[in-house]
Amino acid sequence: PIVVLDFGSQYTQIIARKLREAGVYSEIVPYNERIEDILARTPRGIILSGGPASVYAADAYHPDEEIFNLGLPILGICYGMQLISQFFGGSVIPADHHEYGKAKLTFEKECEIFKDTNDGQTVWMSHGDKVDQLADGFEVIGTSENSPFAAIANEAERIYAFQFHPEVYHSEQGSLILKNFAKYICGCESTWNMGSFAKEQIKKIQDQVGNKKVLCGVSGGVDSSVVATLLAEAIGDQLIPVFVDNGLLRANEREQVEAMFKSRGVNLVTVDASETFLSRLAGVTDPETKRKIIGETFIEVFDIEAKKHDGIEFLAQGTLYTDVIESVSVKGPSKTIKSHHNVGGLPDWMTFELIEPLREIFKDEVRLLGLELGLPKDMIGRHPFPGPGLAIRVMGDVNKPDLELLRKADTIMLDVLHATGLYDKTWQAFTVLLNVKSVGVMGDNRTYDNTVCVRIVEATDGMTATFAHIPHDILETISRRIINEVDGINRVVYDISSKPPATIEWE
Numbered sequence: 071p072i073v074v075l076d077f078g079s080q081y082t083q084i085i086a087r088k089l090r091e092a093g094v095y096s097e098i099v100p101y102n103e104r105i106e107d108i109l110a111r112t113p114r115g116i117i118l119s120g121g122p123a124s125v126y127a128a129d130a131y132h133p134d135e136e137i138f139n140l141g142l143p144i145l146g147i148c149y150g151m152q153l154i155s156q157f158f159g160g161s162v163i164p165a166d167h168h169e170y171g172k173a174k175l176t177f178e179k180e181c182e183i184f185k186d187t188n189d190g191q192t193v194w195m196s197h198g199d200k201v202d203q204l205a206d207g208f209e210v211i212g213t214s215e216n217s218p219f220a221a222i223a224n225e226a227e228r229i230y231a232f233q234f235h236p237e238v239y240h241s242e243q244g245s246l247i248l249k250n251f252a253k254y255i256c257g258c259e260s261t262w263n264m265g266s267f268a269k270e271q272i273k274k275i276q277d278q279v280g281n282k283k284v285l286c287g288v289s290g291g292v293d294s295s296v297v298a299t300l301l302a303e304a305i306g307d308q309l310i311p312v313f314v315d316n317g318l319l320r321a322n323e324r325e326q327v328e329a330m331f332k333s334r335g336v337n338l339v340t341v342d343a344s345e346t347f348l349s350r351l352a353g354v355t356d357p358e359t360k361r362k363i364i365g366e367t368f369i370e371v372f373d374i375e376a377k378k379h380d381g382i383e384f385l386a387q388g389t390l391y392t393d394v395i396e397s398v399s400v401k402g403p404s405k406t407i408k409s410h411h412n413v414g415g416l417p418d419w420m421t422f423e424l425i426e427p428l429r430e431i432f433k434d435e436v437r438l439l440g441l442e443l444g445l446p447k448d449m450i451g452r453h454p455f456p457g458p459g460l461a462i463r464v465m466g467d468v469n470k471p472d473l474e475l476l477r478k479a480d481t482i483m484l485d486v487l488h489a490t491g492l493y494d495k496t497w498q499a500f501t502v503l504l505n506v507k508s509v510g511v512m513g514d515n516r517t518y519d520n521t522v523c524v525r526i527v528e529a530t531d532g533m534t535a536t537f538a539h540i541p542h543d544i545l546e547t548i549s550r551r552i553i554n555e556v557d558g559i560n561r562v563v564y565d566i567s568s569k570p571p572a573t574i575e576w577e
């Protein structure tokens with residue numbers, strides 16, 4: 071693959087995606103990944119991402135400098151460019167003007183990396199520092215009005231560096247430039263696709279597992295179903311799929327998931343741990359504490375289940391890149407937004423070794439993979455549902471009566487979305503029970519009841535999202551039906567925030 075070292079740019083994951091779209095496999099690793107671990111991935115080339123820091127700051131993020139001695143092609147983007155310049159003896163200084171937005175790239179030299187792209191193309195700049203003096207062996211290959219060093223290279227060493235961000239949408243021909251880097255500079259072929267991904271992962275699972283057994287947590291959602299299918303192909307009946315009823319599921323969910331797996335001939339083990347989860351959550355109101363309790367309890371349940379079978383050493387989960395990036399600790403280059411249950415919620419005492427084949431890809435890519443593996447369309451189209459379930463959709467204390475109210479509201483909302491065909495057009499739709507009571511009038515009586523919030527969003531990978539512009543008459547039906555049919559709810563509101571600055575879930 072091409073290995074992308076992540077220095078904390080908000081665009082890092084898009085670099086990897088663009089390469090995959092170009093048919094080239096890539097993996098993102100933390101900026102400080104040890105050289106042995108980088109080499110173990112047998113990279114054809116290395117990309118250094120952008121990042122929010124300054125290379126000359128005392129606590130700047132630096133990679134293992136051995137990467138510069140491997141003789142591999144390297145592409146540095148923004149912060150990555152400044153690291154390259156600094157390492158090879160150039161200088162980096164704060165720019166007089168922060169440059170943000172579109173710029174015109176003028177070629178100074180004909181280079182393979184720019185092949186089939188246009189002189190004068192629009193590129194996207196976003197930086198506060200700039201290279202001031204070129205390092206030895208480097209030359210300018212592109213300039214912009216404000217950046218005399220918009221693109222530099224040491225072609226003999228196959229090292230390239232851009233001040234602009236080729237990966238972002240606004241860099242018109244940036245995808246092609248990244249593809250050129252992979253194809254002409256690194257010698258990668260455009261042969262990678264989701265089928266290759268499936269094959270690679272199956273092989274990797276077989277090598278990792280040997281003749282041991284794997285417990286796979288399944289939820290009925292897309293991610294864990296895809297993981298279970300990959301495992302079933304890789305290791306057959308060494309796989310024990312376990313479905314945990316944590317008491318935080320939606321209405322009839324357990325029955326639906328059991329029926330679905332049964333129809334596919336899978337022997338699902340269902341564990342009812344609802345009392346354990348609910349008793350531990352009683353009285354807990356802090357979102358991160360809820361998440362930690364749930365993450366830990368899942369592992370405890372898996373641990374107890376594993377002891378009933380011989381030789382289970384592994385736990386497989388449907389962790390996605392989005393789960394990872396939002397959960398990484400503040401020690402890393404990005405900040406913790408929330409601890410996704412299967413990443414930041416794992417307890418220290420866990421002894422399972424993890425198998426997470428989807429850890430580096432995005433939801434829409436998982437769906438393509440699911441199609442490739444022959445999963446049914448309606449399963450692939452299922453909206454994401456978070457592992458902590460309804461616990462993070464009941465604000466404040468989680469208790470059975472509130473969960474029951476929320477289930478009823480949720481069922482009605484989903485019913486309307488299915489009936490109007492909007493379910494398949496949206497990324498996610500759910501209801502949140504707000505810890506807010508308000509006054510209403512029903513019949514001739516005063517009510518003082520709960521408020522439900524309807525949240526429907528559009529997204530492609532869940533990293534960003536916008537609230538869905540649902541027609542008002544449909545919102546009206548949802549509201550009227552919930553208030554009429556659910557005792558205890560007298561007000562429905564619609565969430566009109568996007569991510570960022572809000573997140574999709576409320577907790």
Ligand code: XMP
Binds near residue numbers: 393412457458575
């Ligand atoms: P946020 O709320 O962070 O959510 O904007 C992004 C996407 O991730 C889902 N989500 C989770 N999924 N475990 C999961 O498996 C979790 O702990 C978790 N928290 C959020 C969320 O539903 C949305 O699709």
